Amino acid sequence: MRFNFTDEEETFRQKVCQFLVREMSPKSVDAHRDSREGNGYTEEFTKSFRKELAQHGLIGVGWPKEYGGQGKNMIFEAILSDEMEYHGAPSTGRAISYIPASILAYGTEYQKSHFLPQIASGDIDFFLGYSEPEAGSDLASLKTRAVADGDDFIITGEKAFSSDAHHADYGWVAVRTDPDLPRHKGISLFIVDMNSPGISMGGFNTISGWYHPTVTFDQVRVSRSSVLGEINMGWYYIMGAIDYERAVIGTPGMLLRSFDRLIEYCKSTKRQGKYIIEDPVIRQKLARIYADVEASRLMSYWVASMHARGHQPQHETGLAFLVKRETVREIDEVAIDILGPLAQLQRGDPSAPFDGEFEHNYFDRLFFHFAAGGFDISRNVIASRGLGLPRGT
């Protein structure tokens, strides 16, 4: 069996690729690096990159035409994400891809007409307010509360690990609206304007140096129209939104980038008079990883094609996401082995291979093991939703 992209999809990939080669030139990358930011670039660059995406018609490719999109399908969104990762572009998936997909699927007409044009023009960004200090993998135990007050709600609580919240225009915030209902049923999703009075932020740095905010809501008043879709349906929307998120971040660009660079290094670097690639043990390792790289590529486009055919993938998204992230970590670890002492050299050191990218990735991507439904949680989902195994206690 042979899987091919259509001519239209290939043409789209080339267009995206040409755009990214221009935008992500080594000069531009060097000028805008910022290790304090999650995606590694200054916020100004990320914003202007988003505007450029919009101007080149690359936001909303998969949305219906009546909402300003191009009416294409999820394969095109996957190609875009794949190429952006491969070229090391600032990650903008949340703003341009999985939040709008969720607004389209679950939002009210007002929310679609209000937010989608601003997203399409690259003007707004969101943060994901799911996790709390006491609610991570077990998200249904979240405590942030919204209490009705006339036509408004008053939100109080704390969100943790809120990536990029300090730059966000809106929060996509999971809140308990009915504490008397079973815990999965009394949750709603709010879209909260970050300029609302009562929002404050603290934060800390991750092991690889980027700033990670926590967001406190102290009696923040929001209107009823900020509830995504229907009240108390939040858990259902969150699960759908997380599936979109995993479908987008499960695309293989990041691992293809790391793998290609590692192969390039092994082909061009000599040790004891021989190219590293000639070492039989290293060849074995790389060949084994290559099988996983291909599996990841096929699985992620399998998920995209299910979306494109109008199906709602379930455990398949978790499978693609897990294989991608585990393979990325395998490459990170094998790269550290192969580079040896050079793997310790950091960005900016003239002797650091690929400007310290492998060193940075090794630490930065530690969170793949547990965040956004890490390896254990993904396996649980595959076991219960995919294989029908009983849930653990």
Ligand SMILES: Cc1cc2nc3c(=O)[nH]c(=O)nc-3n(C[C@H](O)[C@H](O)[C@H](O)COP(=O)(O)OP(=O)(O)OC[C@H]3O[C@@H](n4cnc5c(N)ncnc54)[C@H](O)[C@@H]3O)c2cc1C
């Ligand atoms: C860099 C980074 C960015 C993040 N960005 C965001 C964001 O933007 N928005 C947001 O809302 N959250 C974000 N998070 C939070 C992230 O989703 C949580 O870290 C994650 O849900 C795990 O929660 P926890 O850290 O409380 O760990 P815990 O839930 O306490 O889990 C600890 C360990 O136990 C394992 N574990 C837990 N329960 C089970 C189980 N039932 N079966 C098997 N193993 C289990 C986990 O896999 C993990 O390894 C981010 C986290 C990081 C590190």
